[in-house]
Amino acid sequence: MKTTVATPQADQAPSTAKGFNVGSIFRQDLGQIPVAIALILMALYFNATTNDLFLSARNLSNLTLQSCVIATIGLGSIMVLLLGEIDLSLAVVANLCGAVTCIMSVFHHFPWWAAILAGLAAGFGIGLINGLIVAFLRVPSFIVTLAASLGYQGLLLHILLPNTTLIITDPNLKGIAANYLPDYLGLGLPILGIALYAGYIILTRVRRLRQGLAVPPLWQTGVNLGVTIALVALVLWQFESYFGVPIMTMLVLAMIALFWVLMRFTTFGQHVYAIGGNAEASRRAGINVNVIRVLIFGLASMLAAAGGIFLSSRSADADVAVSPTLLLQAIAAAVIGGVSLFGGRGSVWAVVMGTLVIEGLENGLNLKSSGDDTKFMVEGAVLILAVIVDALLRRRSTAAGR
Amino acid sequence: MEPILQLRGINKSFGAVQALRNVDLEVYGGEVVGLVGDNGAGKSTLIKIIAGVYAPDSGEYIVDNRRVNVTRPQDATHLGIETVYQDLALCDNLDVVSNLFLGREDTISGLPFMNSTEMERRTIDVLRQLDVKIRSVHVPVSALSGGQRQSIAVAKTILRNARIVILDEPTAALGVAQTRQVLQLIKRLRDQGLGMVVISHNLADVFEVVDRVIVMRLGRRVASFDIKSTTTEQIVAAITGAEFSNGIDGQGASVGSTASVNGDEGADDGNHPAYQHESGKGSIQ
Incomplete structure (x- = not known):
């Protein structure tokens, strides 16, 4: 959210900051x-x-x-x-x-x-x-x-x-x-899942921009998607080097x-x-x-x-x-x-x-x-x-x- | 101007205990009414009747000059009358947006999926309108300060288009800076034309923010003061019942234009041993 200039009375209490930094890392998805x-x-x-x-x-x-x-x-x-x-x-x-x-x-x-x-x-x-x-x-x-x-x-x-x-x-x-699944399902379903996830991320970004809401920097979204894809690819590669998924x-x-x-x-x-x-x-x-x-x-x-x-x-x-x-x-x-x-x-x-x-x-x-x-x-x-x-x-x- | 909310002749008993006797209350748009009284004076029972938690035994509940039936909390909210209890009813684990929309989430046309961008936009709008400062609408409310939590609870009522907001001890658990913040918020809401009812034990807060004070004692409304022409002593006297036993120069009862004291106060005294005891204590102080 947009930061408003803090007046002296505004309570940016230390407890708030602490709870945010440490706690939220664990609490998020x-x-x-x-x-x-x-x-x-x-x-x-x-x-x-x-x-x-x-x-x-x-x-x-x-x-x-x-x-x-x-x-x-x-x-x-x-x-x-x-x-x-x-x-x-x-x-x-x-x-x-x-x-x-x-x-x-x-x-x-x-x-x-x-x-x-x-x-x-x-x-x-x-x-x-x-x-x-x-x-x-x-x-x-x-x-x-x-x-x-x-x-x-x-x-x-x-x-x-x-x-x-x-x-x-x-x-x-x-x-x-x-x-084990045949390859068209074993590979196709994860790819479909990734596509849906990427579509959701992009759609949300567009909607938020249209509403004038803050969005994470583009590189962050990119890294997020990239890591997800890399993880899925790694797992699929492991499965495929055995009998499949x-x-x-x-x-x-x-x-x-x-x-x-x-x-x-x-x-x-x-x-x-x-x-x-x-x-x-x-x-x-x-x-x-x-x-x-x-x-x-x-x-x-x-x-x-x-x-x-x-x-x-x-x-x-x-x-x-x-x-x-x-x-x-x-x-x-x-x-x-x-x-x-x-x-x-x-x-x-x-x-x-x-x-x-x-x-x-x-x-x-x-x-x-x-x-x-x-x-x-x-x-x-x-x-x-x-x-x-x-x-x-x-x-x-x-x-x-x- | 007509009051938005009027109660007339409200009576309520719990078994043998009569919690409210013939109580009237009126709240106009754009004013803050302070509801004060000692413990057991009937303040809580009165706001629970306004909120629809209790149904009165007798009496009229009037909104916009029309008699209405309010027997369930939903009835009151549909009429734009919202209550913020002391516990604030927030879900500590959820973020600000989720708390504001709890139970009435925006959904994407007809689907059960939440429209989170729309909810976030409206959250930011309402927080800006109320000038509530928080670092992010995505922090869980457990990470917010007491004043911010109170503000979130109030913002929740504004999102539901409240016209009357009842605040139960909004500053009781707050420090000085936080109290100031909440009082500012109350003033802003008043300036936006809402009617506010504030229950408070803290007379300093009452004088800071309230336009009119209604004093309850032993289930009765005993006095109503215009804050501009009233002193703390007068209100304390009305709360404790002191003005009738030793009378602070008869001021509380006699100001007339600024204070109206229900005339039948003395007549029922005999029925109520506790009252005697209470007023006796008052005269010592």
């Missing part, structure tokens, strides 16, 4: 630079200690496939965290809905797409129920979803009776995790992009952030807080269902045993990426960074043949670090300007 640096250092370390195995095209391709389940469930947990709530049932719901898809496909001979829809619908319905209890009965989401987690674990055991696993036979369902990876990235648009550009997304920031103020501003809460819980569980379908597709079966670390890793992916546990802060893209940190650690330590003992301790330490940073940032932002 691009505030993942510290995480990115940590990620690069980690990759270099693992690569050096595993004879360049870690950064090989094959391992990176595998890494993205391993990341898909956590990234998808993590995306769901971001939705809920942005509201200032938490959903502890996502991992169990993921397995349950994966099982629903498998059952529909194996026992009821649904075509693959109908089986997937059934799984997603089950997830959405479960989320709606959780959301209704949280929003209208005002029970803390923590306890509602904890109870739900227990109940749905029981339901999962029940629907797979008398077995504990169910093998998928449909080649299309298995193919989600096993197959995995279908599942592309699906996950498409979902993240879709939810980014939803959260960043629509009034719905804006209201989610508003509720996470100040639910009472949002209510007074005429936002239907409860409806949004219910919908977000529904969407989060639907994303968990998608994660569960990926999980089933990867292991080619449905299993009653829910990974004990899955839920924590999904929430950790969100928090490490900069999504606040206190609500209202963080970008949907956080899940990419967060998942790469978690799965990168897991993958790298596996390559080094470290045991679960080391893995758990390292992951626990990283998670604590991320939560501490979140708490410190929150304290800084509430201290500023008061």
Whole structure:
């Protein structure tokens, strides 16, 4: 904004300046630079200690496939965290809905797409129920979803009776995790995405200039676009030097992009952030807080269902045993990426960074043949670090300007 | 000139407690009305009735000489009557633009997508109109000073075309420079023809910015002063009820043209033991 000449009384208080400089770097969409640096250092370390195995095209391709389940469930947990709530049932719901898809496909001979829809619908319905209890009965989401987690674990055991696993036979369902996109899609979709993004940047610039608003210098926009294109090209080059872009990876990235648009550009997304920031103020501003809460819980569980379908597709079966670390890793992916546990802060893209940190650690330590003992301790330490940073940032932002 | 907003004979009780008794209030365009009174005098109840949070038990709510029904907050906002509560109702994590348009975002024709350039342009316009200085409309409001936050909360009402703005303790949490800034803002809004109602405990602020003071005591409107011909002592006396027990030379009640004191004050005294106690305290001071 245009700077007005400051009169002595104008308050350019030091607290304002401090909060702006340090805090805002972390708060912005691009505030993942510290995480990115940590990620690069980690990759270099693992690569050096595993004879360049870690950064090989094959391992990176595998890494993205391993990341898909956590990234998808993590995306769901971001939705809920942005509201200032938490959903502890996502991992169990993921397995349950994966099982629903498998059952529909194996026992009821649904075509693959109908089986997937059934799984997603089950997830959405479960989320709606959780959301209704949280929003209208005002029970803390923590306890509602904890109870739900227990109940749905029981339901999962029940629907797979008398077995504990169910093998998928449909080649299309298995193919989600096993197959790669043909080049015209594997390269075409990212190029389309980049084109849309560039078009959006240019259109915004033109509109702002027409309205007489400040625009960033042209070189900055250029650098921004250039870096984005370079990153995408690098990733595509890695994929192409192996088998191409995995279908599942592309699906996950498409979902993240879709939810980014939803959260960043629509009034719905804006209201989610508003509720996470100040639910009472949002209510007074005429936002239907409860409806949004219910919908977000529904969407989060639907994303968990998608994660569960990926999980089933990867292991080619449905299993009653829910990974004990899955839920924590999904929430950790969100928090490490900069999504606040206190609500209202963080970008949907956080899940990419967060998942790469978690799965990168897991993958790298596996390559080094470290045991679960080391893995758990390292992951626990990283998670604590991320939560501490979140708490410190929150304290800084509430201290500023008061 | 007719008042924009008029309340007549408002009564409101909560169970056995009668919070408001037969209260009148009128707000003209281009004036700042100060609403003062001790704790429990009924100021908050009165503004919540104006804001539509409470419905009165009886009495008339008149806007532009027409009787209206205001039973929900939306009713008041539709009539151009906006209230800024002490908590300001800002989302700390959102930037200035998002806060100003919260709940009524501009969208791109028919689509659910926000028209952020248009919202930013209008934000800059309204901040310039109100002469509010902030370094960027894209900083989260948590990074703003108390005075700036108050200004943002007021600007929000202006964007919704408010005609009457009610401010609840706008300077209570502010330092000297910030208070000055907010008082300047109130004056500017008055000069633009808005009617303002300011609740304040700080009589210095009241004298600085207000045109007319309405004093509440124990659920009644007990006095109304033109600020130009009033002293702090008179207002304090009306707030504490001192002028009837020991009377500061009868001034508060007798100024006539500048002060009107409801005549039935003495008659109900007996019904209200608390009143006796209160006025007793007043006479000691």
